[in-house]
Amino acid sequence: MLAIQDLNKKYSKAIVPSIDHLSFSISKGKIFGLLGPNGAGKTTTISIISGLIEQYTGEVKVMGYDLAKNKKDILSLIGIVPQQFALFPTLTCYENLIYFGKLYQLEQTALKQSIDHYLSIFGLQEHQNKLIKHYSGGMMRRANIIASLLHNPQLLILDEPTAGVDVHSRNMIIDFLLSYNKAGHSIIYTSHLLEEAERICDEVLIIDLGKKIIQGNPKEICTMHACENLQQLFLKLTGNSLRDH
């Protein structure tokens, strides 16, 4: 599904690279957790895969397409849920979804059906005509996810989708991800909530300072390092020092 080979990225004003010779691959139909402390390079990796950052070295392939040559094809296969609320605050949720759907050139009837379907799943049908700026944090997160699903992506990439939301919204999001994965879609997911990652991910990759630390099934790698859970393993491998940037 996704293969990354010797990926490197250094921002122009940075002293050290954000991604340092990173290589990993993801199999189809998996929920893959990309984990790491603050500044580990998770968002940079996602930004490269999604084509937002174009200056990097290394190779990125999504479903056989080379990102350097087939960015447009890749973007139609993947759905990205950015960490920011990437919606227009003074449009309603419905207007936002219609607009983004039209940018994907989706057929009007199919688009409306898709919007209704996801609004219902995420419990936003009653609030579809409210301006986004009047939404709570949890509602914004859910609307943000819907906007990335309209074109039915094969690979869904979510950058901290449950950050700053209440328990109800978080449960709803996690339940959806599990069902979406069951329907045959692959998911890459970043989070600081290791317990959550351990619960839903088939495989995790822990990176730090842009380098790969470990990759594998959460339970297996915990057992391998004699740790009780993913959080213990995470601290063991990345250290206890604060990562203030």
Next chain:
Amino acid sequence: MKRIVATIFKEWKLNQRDLGGLLILFLMPALLTIIMALVQDGPFKDFQHVQYQVVIINQDQGRLSDSILKALEHSNQFIINKNNHFNANSLAEAEQQIQKGYFHFGIYLPKGISNELVNSSNLLANEIGKQVGILGSLPHRQQRDSLRIQLLFDPVSKPAFKLAMQNMVERMATKIQSQIVLERIAALGKSNTEKSNTNIQDLFQSIKVSERNYSSKQAHINKNSVQHNVPAWAIFGMFFIVVTISEKMISERNSGSWTRLKLIPGSFAHILIGKMVAYMFFGLVQFYFMMILGKYLMPVLGLPSLSWGAHPLALFIVVLVIAFCASAYGVFLGSLFRTTSQALPVAAISVVILSALGGIWVPLEVLPESLKTISVISPLRWSLEAVNHLLLRTQTNFEWIMPIIILTITGVLFLIIGKVFISQNEHT
């Protein structure tokens, strides 16, 4: 196309919900137009219908002084103050008043100047008669060089004005003298030749100079306060859209919605085109809204009604190009800055500066030469030049084409540089 249309509708909805932005787009230029048209109405009238205060110190009371007075009165350009009761202090008093600025200039007609003109005309007629063999002689005496018409000018008068007044008085004196000479020759000849019905004066003035009247009703559109301020502030308002565009672009970038747009497959140019088309539409609506105000509201306020000119299609094209350039400038500023607190003051102040240079505040012809030279950098100058050309002239020689070429090139450059900045910001 679907992406472009979707973006146009999106921009329409965003602006529809931004009351402050709409007020900036429509109310602000409308208020500016009304206020500036009212404020500048007086100065424009002064500029267009200048009437000079002139004092006549008339000690002559003869044919020459009567003719000069009639000519001045007939021109409607002078407010005449006659001083017919001449005394020893009259000239000195007039001089003092002119120096204090009460009068623009004065004409001193000394006693006997008309008689002197008649005398010199008689001398000339006698001489001509002698040379062509006409018998008889008209009464005359020796010429006196001491008698002269004197012109008194306000010290601040411009040399061109002084020259024009001097030429006018000299021309009148010459005209009257030629009339007298012709009358005298005719009188001399009556005793010797057969009576002729021909008017010698008409023959003498065979070449006449007159102002040509245009056939079209539109030919006499004067550049009054309304005719200057309405298009000028409409253009200012169109360019002020850069504040809204740059603010929205930066907010979209900072809020993350810009990121999502970049994540959707397809050319980002479609989104920029959609944005540009939406704002160009706002610009068009703004301009014609102001033109309607100029036509129908200004007369209600006691000002002249705005003339829309004789080239509606060409005007539409010009306004479209102005809207393109203004929107492109907004995209450029929105790409250049990362925060609204950086962009908004620059956007607003730059438009104010460019408008001052472009002849929006006061007509370009009033600006000093140095500023006129610098004004070529202002897209508002070219905008106003093209619009004025089409509004004020009935016959056009396509001089409006050059400004719109300049505006189009400027707009394209703004977009190219903007794209470079957008790419730079993303790749670092």
